Amino acid sequence: MASDVHADQPLGRTGPCARWPAEQGETIRQIVERAGDKWSVLVIGTLENGPVRYTDLQRSIPGISQRMLTHTLRQLRRDGLVTRTAYPEVPPRVEYALTGLGATLLVAVTALIDWAGTHHDEITRNRAQYDDEALGD
Secondary structure (H helix, E strand, C coil): CCCCCCCCCCCCCCCHHHHCCHHHHHHHHHHHHHHHCHHHHHHHHHHHHCCEEHHHHHHHCCCCCHHHHHHHHHHHHHCCCEEEEEECCCCCEEEEEECHHHHCCHHHHHHHHHHHHHHHHHHHHHHHHHHHHHHHC
16 A cells, blocks of 8 residues: 555645645635634734834724724734734833734735735626626526
């Protein structure tokens, strides 16, 4: 019998999921979901150049609500990707920054953001063409 590198994987599993140990699949899917979430991507990208105050983060990310920014920051902190530093000043000052782990995501995040910006027009045209064709079906 030939040895199989992925002998512990369910039959028929291919692609990136086949590289995960079955018992870690759920956690890895949760991590991918967090790292790929649109708000997480934009927050991580915005923190690229160092600590940013909450209000500056909100101003820098069009369309994010206060509730969603707060939720996203909490989740990123929980995963150890972002730190929160509160300074004992009046008025209070709070800054968010990437951790070392969070900084490891910057290459992927900025590549994704740049890709979206580069291909925006083409994708918009493709959507319009698809929608026009779908109306004809």
